[in-house]
Amino acid sequence: MTTTTAGGGVRARRPRALPLRYVVRKTVTAFGTLVFVVIVNFFLFRVLPGDPAKAFSPRGRNADPNRLAEIRRDLGLGLPWHEQFWAYVKNLASFDLGVSWGQHAPVSRLIGERLWPTVLLSGTALLLAAGIGMWLGARAGWRHGSRLDRVSSSGAVTLYSTPEWLLGLVLLIVLSDLGVIPAAGMQNPLSELPPALDIAWHMVAPVTVLAVVYIAEYSLIMRSSMLDERYADYLTTARAKGLRDDLVMRRHALPNALLPSITLFFLTLGFVVSGAIGVETVFNWPGLGRLTYDALRGPDVPLLQGLFLTFSAGVILMNLVADLLYPLLDPRVRAS
Amino acid sequence: MISPARRLALAVTAALAALVLPAVPALAEDTPSPSAKTTFVLGIKQDIDSLNPYVGVVASAYEAYQLMYDYLTGSSEKDFSPVPGLAESWETSADGKTWTYHIRKGVKWSDGQDLTAKDVVYSFQRAIDGDTENGQYGNYVANITKVSATNDYTVVMETSEPSPSMLRLLVPILPEHTWSKVSGEDVGTFANDNAPVGSGPFKLVEAKKGQSYRFEANKQYWAGAPKIDELIIRVYADDAPLAQALRTGEVHMVNDISASVFESLMNQPNITTSDSKYSGFTELAYNVGAATVDGKAIGNGHPALKDKRVRLAIDHALDRNVLLDKVLRNHGTIASGVIPPIYADWHWNPGSAARAFDVAKANELLDQAGYPKGAGGVRAGPDGKKLEFRLFGRESSETSKKNVEYIRDWLKEIGITVTVSIMSEDQLTAVIGEGEYDMFEWGWVVEPDPDFQLSVFSCGQRSTEDGGEISAGWSDSFYCDESYDALYEKQKTILDPAARTAVIKEAQQHLYDNAVYSVLYYYNNFEAYRSDKFTGFVHQPSNGGSLVFQYGTYTYRNIAPVTNQTAQKRSLGGIALVIGVGAGLIALAGVAVVLFSRRRRVTADERE
Numbered sequence: 001m002t003t004t005t006a007g008g009g010v011r012a013r014r015p016r017a018l019p020l021r022y023v024v025r026k027t028v029t030a031f032g033t034l035v036f037v038v039i040v041n042f043f044l045f046r047v048l049p050g051d052p053a054k055a056f057s058p059r060g061r062n063a064d065p066n067r068l069a070e071i072r073r074d075l076g077l078g079l080p081w082h083e084q085f086w087a088y089v090k091n092l093a094s095f096d097l098g099v100s101w102g103q104h105a106p107v108s109r110l111i112g113e114r115l116w117p118t119v120l121l122s123g124t125a126l127l128l129a130a131g132i133g134m135w136l137g138a139r140a141g142w143r144h145g146s147r148l149d150r151v152s153s154s155g156a157v158t159l160y161s162t163p164e165w166l167l168g169l170v171l172l173i174v175l176s177d178l179g180v181i182p183a184a185g186m187q188n189p190l191s192e193l194p195p196a197l198d199i200a201w202h203m204v205a206p207v208t209v210l211a212v213v214y215i216a217e218y219s220l221i222m223r224s225s226m227l228d229e230r231y232a233d234y235l236t237t238a239r240a241k242g243l244r245d246d247l248v249m250r251r252h253a254l255p256n257a258l259l260p261s262i263t264l265f266f267l268t269l270g271f272v273v274s275g276a277i278g279v280e281t282v283f284n285w286p287g288l289g290r291l292t293y294d295a296l297r298g299p300d301v302p303l304l305q306g307l308f309l310t311f312s313a314g315v316i317l318m319n320l321v322a323d324l325l326y327p328l329l330d331p332r333v334r335a336s
Numbered sequence: 337m338i339s340p341a342r343r344l345a346l347a348v349t350a351a352l353a354a355l356v357l358p359a360v361p362a363l364a365e366d367t368p369s370p371s372a373k374t375t376f377v378l379g380i381k382q383d384i385d386s387l388n389p390y391v392g393v394v395a396s397a398y399e400a401y402q403l404m405y406d407y408l409t410g411s412s413e414k415d416f417s418p419v420p421g422l423a424e425s426w427e428t429s430a431d432g433k434t435w436t437y438h439i440r441k442g443v444k445w446s447d448g449q450d451l452t453a454k455d456v457v458y459s460f461q462r463a464i465d466g467d468t469e470n471g472q473y474g475n476y477v478a479n480i481t482k483v484s485a486t487n488d489y490t491v492v493m494e495t496s497e498p499s500p501s502m503l504r505l506l507v508p509i510l511p512e513h514t515w516s517k518v519s520g521e522d523v524g525t526f527a528n529d530n531a532p533v534g535s536g537p538f539k540l541v542e543a544k545k546g547q548s549y550r551f552e553a554n555k556q557y558w559a560g561a562p563k564i565d566e567l568i569i570r571v572y573a574d575d576a577p578l579a580q581a582l583r584t585g586e587v588h589m590v591n592d593i594s595a596s597v598f599e600s601l602m603n604q605p606n607i608t609t610s611d612s613k614y615s616g617f618t619e620l621a622y623n624v625g626a627a628t629v630d631g632k633a634i635g636n637g638h639p640a641l642k643d644k645r646v647r648l649a650i651d652h653a654l655d656r657n658v659l660l661d662k663v664l665r666n667h668g669t670i671a672s673g674v675i676p677p678i679y680a681d682w683h684w685n686p687g688s689a690a691r692a693f694d695v696a697k698a699n700e701l702l703d704q705a706g707y708p709k710g711a712g713g714v715r716a717g718p719d720g721k722k723l724e725f726r727l728f729g730r731e732s733s734e735t736s737k738k739n740v741e742y743i744r745d746w747l748k749e750i751g752i753t754v755t756v757s758i759m760s761e762d763q764l765t766a767v768i769g770e771g772e773y774d775m776f777e778w779g780w781v782v783e784p785d786p787d788f789q790l791s792v793f794s795c796g797q798r799s800t801e802d803g804g805e806i807s808a809g810w811s812d813s814f815y816c817d818e819s820y821d822a823l824y825e826k827q828k829t830i831l832d833p834a835a836r837t838a839v840i841k842e843a844q845q846h847l848y849d850n851a852v853y854s855v856l857y858y859y860n861n862f863e864a865y866r867s868d869k870f871t872g873f874v875h876q877p878s879n880g881g882s883l884v885f886q887y888g889t890y891t892y893r894n895i896a897p898v899t900n901q902t903a904q905k906r907s908l909g910g911i912a913l914v915i916g917v918g919a920g921l922i923a924l925a926g927v928a929v930v931l932f933s934r935r936r937r938v939t940a941d942e943r944e
Binding site for chain 2: 048049050053054055056068069072102103104105106110113169172173176182184185188280282291294298299
């Protein structure tokens with residue numbers, strides 16, 4: 001492809017390296033947020049009511065009340081809060097998230113096992129949704145008031161306000177009754193398909209539900225930013241050059257209208273980790289959302305702490321990445 | 337002429353198709369081929385918390401341990417009476433304190449080694465000595481003072497007092513040669529999911545936490561080879577998808593589903609439902625005077641509930657038939673004692689002496705007890721304190737929420753004001769331990785040996801105070817009565833079943849007469865299975881008990897595929913998959929072609 005000098009110029013100029021001070025400032029802020037989260041995290045779950053010793057000891061099989069007292073001691077429940085907090089911070093410094101009370105396994109292992117199914121599910125849905133949503137939104141905004149615009153905007157608003165678990169449940173009951181999609185889960189142990197294909201097959205329904213909701217979000221945002229750009233002067237110039245309408249949109253208007261969507265993309269990328277508790281529960285997806293749901297029983301404080309730390313770290317990290325990428329994408333940020 | 341770009345697109349599509357297509361013929365084959373394994377899939381809702389028998393506590397985990405390991409004795413399918421397990425016979429000394437178990441010969445571990453008395457001694461010694469291990473099985477070994485093997489097939493245990501529980505030692509026998517490598521320190525987080533060695537009717541071959549567990553049949557099992565080749569336990573998050581999976585045939589059996597989902601499965605083709613009698617009951621519990629084991633009063637329970645006559649009056653005001661009919665939709669039976677009727681030997685019921693639903697009687701009792709009706713029809717005690725009780729229901733249970741509403745309305749009839757709150761079971765557990773309640777609705781699941789259930793009402797199970805902190809025992813009524821404790825202690829040491837039964841029935845009657853609980857009903861367990869695929873399901877007890885989650889593995893060992901099964905047509909799902917894959921490929925090809933052709937056009941445009 002021959003390079004072109006016409007148009008917005010965003011892609012034409014090579015961005016300079018980021019100023020070190022900017023990078024340091026953003027990283028320090030992110031780290032500070034993380035520390036704040038660690039502290040809140042510790043106290044948040046200690047106000048949940050419950051008696052973990054009873055919840056996680058065999059009811060009926062362990063008749064000795066002295067054992068309950070022992071279990072409470074083993075869990076460190078009797079200790080003063082500052083000692084518990086200190087132990088928590090010390091362990092955290094060595095990346096030890098503790099041992100789950102309910103599942104009797106290291107929290108880091110439990111989270112590790114469930115991380116990739118969630119990333120696979122939410123990540124696929126997000127990529128699909130971003131692609132389709134931006135495409136739809138751009139076209140709807142470009143041809144403001146057209147049939148496509150009217151249908152896609154009202155559709156998007158409807159879907160955006162539908163609870164995803166409801167959508168999932170309807171899809172599940174209707175389609176799996178017809179035998180079109182598997183009932184639930186990530187893999188059917190009876191399947192004769194290669195595992196990768198079986199997983200992909202099981203992903204169809206949950207990804208569709210998640211993507212449909214995300215698509216609505218992307219298309220609405222993309223549409224409005226496209227509307228902002230539509231009458232900009234540089235587009236008149238492009239048209240005056242005799243470029244086809246479609247080309248004006250994709251090569252000139254789109255790059256400038258893309259920024260809000262990219263912000264949204266990175267924000268939601270952070271939420272890929274926290275997944276979608278509702279969808280994972282409906283479709284029986286063995287991800288972090290389901291793990292969180294299970295951890296609420298008891299409550300399983302170390303597991304909940306670990307999960308929320310992972311979720312927060314995901315969001316903070318992705319925000320940091322977005323902050324560092326902005327100046328590269330948008331010269332206005334770099335200038336300020 | 338085909339442009340290079342379009343050629344590339346075609347090549348990519350072809351490559352993708354080549355990757356995907358080999359999968360399709362696999363679907364086209366008729367399942368099951370004659371050589372195919374018979375696999376039975378059970379769908380459950382609660383994931384196995386750990387496959388390590390020293391730490392897991394949920395019912396599904398115990399189910400897995402039963403499949404993987406053996407026990408000294410078992411419970412019969414007919415009526416839960418003790419039957420031989422790894423111990424093919426046993427005898428007791430005259431004083432009832434020395435037990436000799438004769439271990440079955442020729443039993444092998446799944447790695448080929450012999451299972452001997454040494455493994456039995458090892459398993460029990462570990463349950464006695466280990467911290468974590470004792471936490472799990474301490475209850476069974478509390479009375480055992482010494483365990484030894486006199487030869488390779490004889491185990492001798494000595495106990496501090498005669499213990500009827502010696503034939504119900506649910507301590508799994510583990511292989512010493514693999515478990516000796518798991519230290520007491522590591523055992524708390526040991527997963528035991530990597531092809532563990534066992535001797536049970538099934539062997540774990542694959543574990544995917546949160547998804548499925550695959551077990552292979554032990555065709556050399558001493559009690560007979562299971563008729564199926566493979567058992568898969570699949571985890572589902574919710575009732576609706578679980579029932580759906582049964583309909584589509586992804587699972588062959590479901591257990592412990594809700595009443596509404598169960599009813600939706602009734603009268604469906606190829607599905608047989610079982611409204612199985614269960615070992616659980618639901619009660620209305622009272623705070624009869626919360627205190628610690630030292631007798632120090634705790635909490636803020638209403639003092640009027642310490643008065644037996646008030647509790648009896650409440651009990652008379654409960655119309656259990658309505659609960660059975662409207663809440664349980666007749667999937668259960670009216671209850672009285674705390675040992676459910678599926679344990680026919682231990683179960684007690686008042687027969688014709690049962691307290692009737694009688695509002696007039698209830699009012700009369702309250703009048704006599706000194707709680708006359710005051711302004712607004714609300715009763716008050718001699719001290720002027722109104723009969724206003726808090727009643728807690730459980731958020732996770734639909735039946736609980738309905739029960740508490742009915743109870744509130746009924747008690748209003750007899751001049752008692754009830755404030756209903758719904759909370760999580762976790763919160764309720766904490767609230768009960770601190771004695772900060774008047775009444776609540778909950779239930780218990782009772783083991784074949786009634787000892788634990790009866791212990792719940794003894795003085796020693798009340799909360800304890802430790803350094804100013806209250807920590808809960810198992811008592812949730814705070815009942816404490818010398819004559820009851822005497823009965824409880826007495827049944828603990830009687831070896832003769834008939835003599836013990838008499839005491840156990842007396843203890844149940846004591847609880848009933850004093851209205852410690854108002855036991856509302858015994859509920860059923862809902863099970864359903866694909867009768868077009870499998871046959872041979874076994875009830876425990878025989879008269880309509882549960883099919884799975886038994887005390888034993890009867891169903892898993894006895895089920896067999898339905899014979900003369902006509903060759904299965906490819907499922908609709910399979911067809912849909914083929915269509916889906918095909919459509920996907922076409923779409924991919926389309927996208928590729930459009931992209932590449934547009935790209936050509938664009939470059940052409942821009943050159944102009």
